[in-house]
Amino acid sequence: MSDWFKTLNRKNTDSIKWRLAEEKCQGRECYTFSIADSDYQTAPVIKKALLDRVKHGAFGYAGRGEDYEDIIISWYKKRYDVNITKKSIIPVPTVLNALSVVIDKLSNINDDIIIQTPVYHVFKPVIEANQRHVLESPLGLEDLQYKMDFKHIEKLFKNGSKTFVLCNPHNPVGRVWTEKELKTLVDLAKKYQVLLISDEIHSDIIMPGYKFTSLGTYFHIYDKIIVISAPTKVFNIAGLQIAQIIVENESINEILKDEYMRLHLTTPNLLALTALKTAYKDGFKWLKAQNKHIQANYEYMKSYLHQYNNLFLVFPLEGTYLSWIKVNIKGLNAKDLVDELMKYGVFLSEGDKFGNGEDFVRASLACSKEQLITGLEKLTIYLRDKNII
Numbered sequence: 001m002s003d004w005f006k007t008l009n010r011k012n013t014d015s016i017k018w019r020l021a022e023e024k025c026q027g028r029e030c031y032t033f034s035i036a037d038s039d040y041q042t043a044p045v046i047k048k049a050l051l052d053r054v055k056h057g058a059f060g061y062a063g064r065g066e067d068y069e070d071i072i073i074s075w076y077k078k079r080y081d082v083n084i085t086k087k088s089i090i091p092v093p094t095v096l097n098a099l100s101v102v103i104d105k106l107s108n109i110n111d112d113i114i115i116q117t118p119v120y121h122v123f124k125p126v127i128e129a130n131q132r133h134v135l136e137s138p139l140g141l142e143d144l145q146y147k148m149d150f151k152h153i154e155k156l157f158k159n160g161s162k163t164f165v166l167c168n169p170h171n172p173v174g175r176v177w178t179e180k181e182l183k184t185l186v187d188l189a190k191k192y193q194v195l196l197i198s199d200e201i202h203s204d205i206i207m208p209g210y211k212f213t214s215l216g217t218y219f220h221i222y223d224k225i226i227v228i229s230a231p232t233k234v235f236n237i238a239g240l241q242i243a244q245i246i247v248e249n250e251s252i253n254e255i256l257k258d259e260y261m262r263l264h265l266t267t268p269n270l271l272a273l274t275a276l277k278t279a280y281k282d283g284f285k286w287l288k289a290q291n292k293h294i295q296a297n298y299e300y301m302k303s304y305l306h307q308y309n310n311l312f313l314v315f316p317l318e319g320t321y322l323s324w325i326k327v328n329i330k331g332l333n334a335k336d337l338v339d340e341l342m343k344y345g346v347f348l349s350e351g352d353k354f355g356n357g358e359d360f361v362r363a364s365l366a367c368s369k370e371q372l373i374t375g376l377e378k379l380t381i382y383l384r385d386k387n388i389i
């Protein structure tokens, strides 16, 4: 099991994450903790299922299979205690594709779309590419915990905004929204008839003591809820491209299904389907081990950075494998730190790009412990060279 999360060389494999890092570090040996893409192999059961499918050797047209919906239904029941129906599930290529299609079909040009910053930085370009306006509802911060600003949200709803994109759990701040928070949001949305779109791609990376609540929990009390999810982030199969929209509201469901029909995108590719089915049927043991591994990496990094007193403030990690870290180095802002560290062969994401996060950096912990240690040691060399410590 300890082998599952060992270092994997991803250079020269067309990995976007590692190609970007090479570019940024300009040819120096570089360790990247930037894009949310795991740096170890997927679950052995998934790898085996894919190898078996490849061995068969025929890759002709394939349907979704009779078990596709049942496997997803069972995962939602077992993992999140949410009952969903077969017809609520719409297979889609990726979460961002789904977000784009949902915005296109269910809002109007020039509409305001609310996001809670700091948030996954690609929401904004997807919204803007659809000629909608981004309306930020910044998260509030209380005692090291990010909170939804319900007063502000209600003000935006009152002013007529009709679409809200939730990130649940939240990338990059690592919050796993509680039932109470989500219920408050749903009640507000219902009062003002706002469409809630919940991106739940990080839903299975949850740290001990926290419980993920799918927004689908509230399908029965409010019908303008759309869940977009995928096994890709969690099981490290994002390059295969598969995701699902879940929406019980019949007219919304029909609009979206018609659109995917129009686009001739009704059946995911067969290797992606193989991976999804295996992940949801047989991937739980690996997933549990991964959550432990992420937690151990988080604890290691937190105590390592703790030795530098208050230079870095590591925020609590409730979910996702992304750590949100406040930088308190006199005379050096977080963005400059990211630039400087590239010269030392470490590549982090600057908080600024998520909106409302200019004092922060984000680090992916979905790597081997050795990779993390190397990154931290390089950080120490930098801090020493600059007489910061």
Ligand SMILES: Cc1ncc(COP(=O)(O)O)c(C=O)c1O
Pocket: 036, 093, 094, 095, 096, 097, 120, 167, 171, 199, 201, 202, 230, 232, 233, 238, 243
């Ligand atoms: C919150 C969130 N949504 C969506 C995505 C991208 O998903 P996909 O590759 O399925 O479009 C990411 C990737 O990091 C993410 O963090």
